[in-house]
Amino acid sequence: MISLAGRDILHGWGKFVLTALGLGLLIGVTLTMAGVYRGMVDDAKRLLDASGADLWVVQQDTQGPYAESSSLRDDVVHAVQGLAGVARASNVTYLTMQVRGARGDVRAMVVGFEADRAAMPGAPPFLVAGRQITRSHYEAVADLRTGFALGERIRVRRHEYTVVGLTQRMVSSGGDPMVFIPLADAQEAQFLKDNDAIRNERARTTANPTLNRPGVPGLLEAVLAAQSANRNVNAVLVRAASGADAEALAATIRRWKHHEAFTRAQMEQILVAKLIATSARQIGMFLVILAVVSAAIVAFIIYTMTLSKLREIAVLKLIGTRNRTIAAMILQQALGLGLIGFAVGKVAATVWAPGFPKYVLLEPGDAWRGLAAVLVICALASTLAIRVALKVDPAAAIGG
């Protein structure tokens, strides 16, 4: 038995292939949009993975350090480290800012972590090149996405840092790449002002008669020194000991240490449900519209393809072809179109995904769901075309 669908496709293969290609690109866009949404959620999760923590200790009554600003004294870590069930606790600071490299500045999240011991929470968990920080000052590990190269000198506020290591997929919830620097430097970068601000502040203090008393030498110097020191961090990252209950530990910290503490699940909830909720819904809305539009276009393409073949179908009917055979031909063509379109779309999405400035995560699960949706839409759309085809009067083949 000859395949009617195959014959028909071979007959008008150029049109068929181009249609499938166009449909594929549309499916590719839809898959990419789903990837953008998944990428946003993944960015938020990567931020949590990058910190390597089971528990976040932040300022009381805040939801820091990512969703809100939080400020703790940097000796809180000692009190936390002393609690039962804590394997490792370490200070961390986060600050999103412009970092100047050799080729202009890059928006990056500067992470200050305790670099004096190997692999503390907050440190870059893996590198793709170079080494971890060994000096206690002025070395940095940067994400590949910053575009910085090994050995490059980058500038964060007042100091220059040497990039000694590179990492990958270390981003903030906003998708900004991370730059890891030693904690003491980050505290300075975060809280120390620029030279002009320092000079203005000094002049202002000097002009204050209660702080600059002629009869008390040394008072002004002491006040000025106190102004430029800062011992704050944004959060304490805690890794729980094996077997310890993170939620119980968090409860202890909330109750007795008077700081807020979040477990991994709570932090994920804050990031996904609060921090990126609006932009995720925005993308989701767009995704829904795109899916509906794609479905409509697929239906119309198959419908018009059938309409353009009405005369041929009439001839087929005239020579006594059964309705089932004609319906199967249209259905096979629609499904073939869908399959080719999906394959093209999947390849296209994979090819252009790395070009996006923010991460696009193409999940296999999404791909399977997309395939199923495409086939269902194609089948549904073909019923419309089949209905028209079956209604064709065989006489139309001869008539005008």
Place this chain on the structure above:
Amino acid sequence: MNPRRLPTLRALGLALLALLLVGALAFVALRTGPLAPTRVTVTRAATGTLQPMLFGIGTVEAQRSYAVGPTASARVARVAVDVGDRVQVGQALAELDPVDLDERAAALDAAMARALSSIAAADAQRADALARRELAAATLRRNVELNAQDFISATALEARRQEQASADAALAAAQANQAAAVQEHRRLRAERTALQRQRENLRLVAPAAGVITAREAEAGSTLVAGQPLLRMIDPATLWLRVRFDQGRAGGLAPGAAARVALRSNPEQALPGRVARVEAVSDSVTEERIGLVAFEQVPAGVSVGELAEVTVALAPRAQALLLPNASLKRRGEQLGVWQRDGTALRFVALRVGAVSLDGQVQVLDGLRAGDEVVVHSERELRDGSRITVVDSLLADGAGPTP
């Protein structure tokens, strides 16, 4: 061309296209996403010599610095030197307003002159008393003889004796007056000397040879006791106060060789030596403080300048070394991913010293020649599939700084 062969050719072309598409799809499915193996680089643990280094940030300081100021509240009359001047020990630097000291000196001078006159008067009075006493003595001697021959009465003789005693007393009084006048003069002279000393104290002189670093007040301003007017340092004693992270400062000891890179000239490494390690470390910043002396103090270095100091500690020979990028933490354990044939397993380690170029000394847990993962595209887990490559970067790994 045979028109009947055309559909076959077309079918062939379409089949090729379909094959291409299926191939691309298969490639995409296997090379990206969760099915793709993680690309990693590996290295072998090797035995070598580890040179542990300490890195710290320091500021240039003078070991000897001086604050020159008045010992009592005073107004500045004149400042003779300016910032940057080199001064010798004892050189006059500034003068404070003496207010009434000169007038009080003049008054004392006059008082001393008067005291001299008093001494002269006392001398004259004594001479007078002496003369009166000699006269009285001679008169008494004669009267005694006359009384022995009974020319005068005993009463008359008593009167002469009384005159003699009075003359003695008058002489003693005159002598006492003279001594008092001399003592008064001595007192005034001492006071005058004290005033001179105070006057000299108003001249501020250099306590040592050095360079003036600050001129904190000008003529006309009033300083309280102890407030510095000028600050000076001895530039030969410039050294660096260096802060080392407590967590890494083990092994820091006086005598260790150091290299100093000044902020003004970071390319040039100046030789130095750890001169002192302070017994008290900063508990707030958790830093150990060491003082590093230059082998030779460079010209033009400024006090307060930032410097990066690298101190070489005793090398560890025959140590098993790994790059620090391979160290990972899993729960409480620190370790590495070891490649054993095709299998990947996490091995817990104990590590020792770290060098500044990122080499870590492995104390136990690994043998020389064991292959471990250094760089990876993503975090590894038990059973992760890996592909070993030379470099994860497209343009090669580049130099490790």
